[in-house]
Amino acid sequence: DGGITQSPKYLFRKEGQNVTLSCEQNLNHDAMYWYRQDPGQGLRLIYYSQIVNDFQKGDIAEGYSVSREKKESFPLTVTSAQKNPTAFYLCASSGAGQGGNQPQHFGDGTRLSIL
Amino acid sequence: AQRVTQPEKLLSVFKGAPVELKCNYSYSGSPELFWYVQYSRQRLQLLLRHISRESIKGFTADLNKGETSFHLKKPFAQEEDSAMYYCAPFSGGYNKLIFGAGTRLAVHP
Numbered sequence: 001d002g003g004i005t006q007s008p009k010y011l012f013r014k015e016g017q018n019v020t021l022s023c024e025q026n027l028n029h030d031a032m033y034w035y036r037q038d039p040g041q042g043l044r045l046i047y048y049s050q051i052v053n054d055f056q057k058g059d060i061a062e063g064y065s066v067s068r069e070k071k072e073s074f075p076l077t078v079t080s081a082q083k084n085p086t087a088f089y090l091c092a093s094s095g096a097g098q099g100g101n102q103p104q105h106f107g108d109g110t111r112l113s114i115l
Numbered sequence: 116a117q118r119v120t121q122p123e124k125l126l127s128v129f130k131g132a133p134v135e136l137k138c139n140y141s142y143s144g145s146p147e148l149f150w151y152v153q154y155s156r157q158r159l160q161l162l163l164r165h166i167s168r169e170s171i172k173g174f175t176a177d178l179n180k181g182e183t184s185f186h187l188k189k190p191f192a193q194e195e196d197s198a199m200y201y202c203a204p205f206s207g208g209y210n211k212l213i214f215g216a217g218t219r220l221a222v223h224p
Contacts, residue, residue, distance in 0.1 A: 035214075040124070042201060042214035043159075060212065090159065103149070104212065107158040 003027055003074050006107035011088035012115050013078065013085060021076045021110045030095065032074035033104065036060060037088040046089075049074055078112060088112050119204055121215035128192050129223050136187040136218045138176075138202030146204040148185040149212070150176055151182050155197045162187075162200070172196070192222045 007022045025032065031050045035043035045058030049068040063082025068074055074093075078085045089110045094102040118141045128134055140146065163171045165178045165185060176187045184187040185202060202215040 040216060042119075042121075042216045045211055046212075048211065092159075103161040103164065104151075108158055 001064050003105055004091060004093055004107035006089075007112050008110060009108065011110055011112045013112060016080045018077055018079050019112065021078070021089055021091075021112070023074045023076065023107060025072050025074075025093045027093055027095075027105060027106075029093035029105070030071070030073070031093060031102070032068065033092040033094075034058075034064070034066065034074070034076045035090045035092065037082065037090060037109075043090060074081060085112055117204075117213055119202055119213050119215040121202055121218045123218045124216070125219045125221065127221045127223065130194055131191050132145065134187075134189045134192045134196070134220065134222075136200050136202075136220065138185045138187065138201070138215060140183050140202070140204045142204055148176070148178055149203045149205065150185075150187050151201040151203055151214070153201075154195075154196070159201070178222075187199070192220075193223045194224055196220060197222045 004025045009041050012018045021047055023046055033048040034046040036046055037043050044060050046060055047055055047058050047066040049055035052071050055066050057067050063079055065077045091107045092104040094104045120139045122137055148165045150162040151159055153159045165176055173187045174187055176185055178185050199217050199219050201217045204214045205212045
């Protein structure tokens with residue numbers, strides 16, 4: 001179904017390489033989020049954006065970068081500075097409201113692995 | 116520090132048994148609380164939020180400010196309830212959701 005589309009579903013990174021994960025939404029949501037999920041842990045917030053051209057660091061932003069040039073798009077770049085990038089990455093969006101207190105809609109996720 | 120604890124990694128019950136998935140949080144102020152669920156091969160999705168005070172798929176969750184808990188309950192579990200459940204408080208002071216580690220509910224026939 002539509003809503004939030006993440007691509008690719010699987011991604012492999014070589015050592016020292018930057019990779020970009022795509023997240024697109026057609027829900028007309030103002031806020032978008034990137035989470036990282038590791039086995040046995042909950043979702044940890046990497047970056048979030050409440051409006052176009054603005055974003056804030058989450059709890060584990062080091063080694064990641066984002067941009068929010070369009071309302072519907074919030075790509076995440078995993079840089080070579082991220083020493084342990086192997087994880088499952090989830091993108092989410094939510095409607096207008098104070099910060100994250102509106103229900104979040106999630107994509108299917110991207111699984112990133114190191115070659 | 117803000118923290119949310121889901122003490123059980125796995126909760127295994129038989130069909131028809133009552134279910135309680137525990138969630139405790141440590142937040143200042145009055146957070147809003149959510150339960151999210153992920154069924155097999157489906158996206159993570161909102162199950163319910165405490166402010167709505169509603170029952171979704173037979174599940175309810177009561178906010179207990181004295182015990183700082185937001186346990187998810189269902190009187191009679193069904194096999195289709197088998198999924199991963201995440202408790203997620205939101206605090207305006209921190210301006211973000213914090214997800215617990217999750218509890219996997221397995222309902223056996």
